[in-house]
Amino acid sequence: MSVMKRLSLIFRSKANNALDKMEDPRETLDYSYQRQLELLQKVRRGVADVATSRKRVELQINQIEAQARKLEEQGRKALGVGREDLAREALSRRGSLQTQIADLRVQHDNLQAEEEKLTTASHRLQAKVDSFRTKKETIKATYTAAEAQTRINEAFSGISEEMGDVGLAIQRAEDKTASMQARAGAIDELLASGALDDFSGQRGDDIQAELDRMGGGNDVELEIARMKAELGQGSAPQGAITPGPAQPQQQPQQPQQQQPQSNQTQQLRQPGEGL
């Protein structure tokens, strides 16, 4: 009987210690009721905190999923233009994001379970607090001090055990949520600073940049071929060709940040270089 028995003895001695400190039975009742209400508040705040953390993790999952989809799209595009190497790169980055998503899903489920537990605990405590309040008023109204003391002890030990239990549940939930919040905070920071982009998105953007560049390059080649045909020339005059009209039309998102303005045309013809 040891584990079960010892735990119950510990709870009971806690309740008795608290009772012994009170001299006037009515004081015991009112004081205890006050503490019950406080604990109830705390449990409700706990439920709200856990729910906030859960929503935050949900948001992060959505953001990272969006990035994963983007990488998949880029992989498909890369394959479409025959760049299997780029496609592999995009997919392997997507893979590491998926690991992160799986980890966040586990956290999300844990938070949800914690939230449900605390919600149930809060309902139970509420029912007991209500019942205690009724009992408290009956005891105060009906009995002599000596009789009251016995009945108070009964009511008090029942509620105090519940409070000990719920108090511990809140404490555990807070501990768990705190460590999850720390991790969620770290991911938020990564998302905000673009460092996660770096590891997924922004380097994913260099995949995009290269794809854009290749697309741009092809357009330029086509345009040049067409112009050459129009002019009936065998060789193109150097530096005279402006790719201007074709470019903005077909490639609205050209990678400005990596391209020095002066030799744009040349750069665009060199897919896969310059990084």
Add this chain to the structure above:
Amino acid sequence: MIVRIMGEGQIDIAPADLDVLNALDAELEAAIEAGEEEAFRVRLHALLDKVRHVGKALPDDSLESSELILPPADASMDEVREMLGNEGLIPG
């Protein structure tokens, strides 16, 4: 006899079911003493499942104290050790 599973609430157990619970409890204690986390987990769950299975939940608004109290299902062995060893950890 009223048993509390921490975090879950109180359950009423018939005296006839107590023997098997005591046996499971003794095994749980042995696992804690031996420091076997794996055995501890299995036995804690066995004990809790048994209590849930044979017992009947008390209404939420009852104000009775429990004869026996059991740790929550997701408690680690260290947590239970602390609960047993250090009264200061249990608030209330």
